[in-house]
Amino acid sequence: MEVYTIVPSSLAEARDFLVRELERRSWIVFFALCRALYEGRGASESTVGDRVVIIKPDGSLIIHSPKGFKPLNWQPETSSIAVSLEGGLLVLRALRRSPREILVLECSSVYSISCGVSPEEGQFWMYMSEHEIRDAIVSNPSMIEDGLTIIEVERPVEPGFIDLYGRDSKGNIVVMEIKRVKAGEEAVRQLLTYVNAFKVRGVVVRGILVAPALTESALKLLMVSGLEYKIIDLKKLYQQLQAKRVKRTTLKDYIL
Amino acid sequence: MEVYTIVPSSLAEARDFLVRELERRSWIVFFALCRALYEGRGASESTVGDRVVIIKPDGSLIIHSPKGFKPLNWQPETSSIAVSLEGGLLVLRALRRSPREILVLECSSVYSISCGVSPEEGQFWMYMSEHEIRDAIVSNPSMIEDGLTIIEVERPVEPGFIDLYGRDSKGNIVVMEIKRVKAGEEAVRQLLTYVNAFKVRGVVVRGILVAPALTESALKLLMVSGLEYKIIDLKKLYQQLQAKRVKRTTLKDYIL
């Protein structure tokens, strides 16, 4: 990857550079003193401040303030980014078609602009998703309960999908909702919706919430609703999965 | 703001530069060919790819791939970022205490590094939040229903808070849940939880979902649950609020 940086001596120079690199669909990063105006699903405005602006080859635009993970303003995907000089300011207009949104960036000063064309995308893998946990249970249902058999994964029901649908050793239908993080009330409500979808059709089923932990109020709501839960040990599960997994890399040397 | 950029001729030079600027709590942005390993609440790994890495003065670390709004890897807040040269790679270890997470970035090549110390933070205002909508209803409850009076805002209930709590013209207690976007089932379930919190204590209340729109299944669930809804016009509300608001800036010249 070739990265090229300029320290523009004027906003006109910055504009020309941006126009050319947007045309080439380069990856653009610049430091600027600017303010942003946004209107769409919500609306925002700001006073001038030092910002880092990223424009990606796919048109995504991200404006970062000096603090925190979240950008101050953004446009996840743009249909067009227009650059112009207006009243002594460098103005970028980033439009989005659907939902219809506009983000206007007014730069009073551009400190530096870097750009590069990126050939190396690389691959990415995420582990320990709800998906992975679900698949692990499918291949070993006894981790939930002895004698449990899984009949269907992602079974469509009235609204949405049941994570796991099975039958216990006594022949009862079991509906399972899986959470990869501590489950709150919302998870219980979700499970309850599924169980009720059966109940209204006169079918009584067991509902089991599968999670590494439950909040207190979630537990209370679960009890009141006649539902059950099963705590799973994510660390153990991760190590089991890790052992089976094609070893691509390892963090062992880094783990503290 | 002063922005300084180097094109390091070696990883050692990049390391020295990073160490110094991290020390100074500068704002650091660099382009690199690298891969990231993450382990914490989840786990991820990747092959090498071209990335833009941002390290903010507060220690937030963000790694962007060439696509989309979301970073590939990140650390919202770090307790420490260590930089070292290991086996011909520039390695950054970003630790987070709680939750305990580690992000390791292995750079095989650093194309350029920019840094700057930012004095101008600027201010930021967000409009049309649920908060704003709620306040607008408080100052004019008739937009929901004639004769409605608001008794309490954010009234604490069994678990959580009721957005608006009031009384209708006939003396019935009214519980309102506000959504700034189209409401789905989840919003209905939330409202239902609040209404049920009264019901279990033998108090019958009206539940009204206030939103710009409802999904079909949300409407169905709402009907079945004996709840009500009120559609609000966000565009109209925004213009009303905008008129009252202290005019800081305007997008009028930009709106298409």
Next chain:
DNA sequence: GCCTAGGTCCCGTTG
């Protein structure tokens, strides 16, 4: 620290 709820949530998947 835990927990609840909002978000311009984003994002993938599916009908």
Next chain:
DNA sequence: CAACGGGGCCTAGGC
């Protein structure tokens, strides 16, 4: 296209 649910969600506000 709309809608539903996951996410390393993040972040703010209460306790």
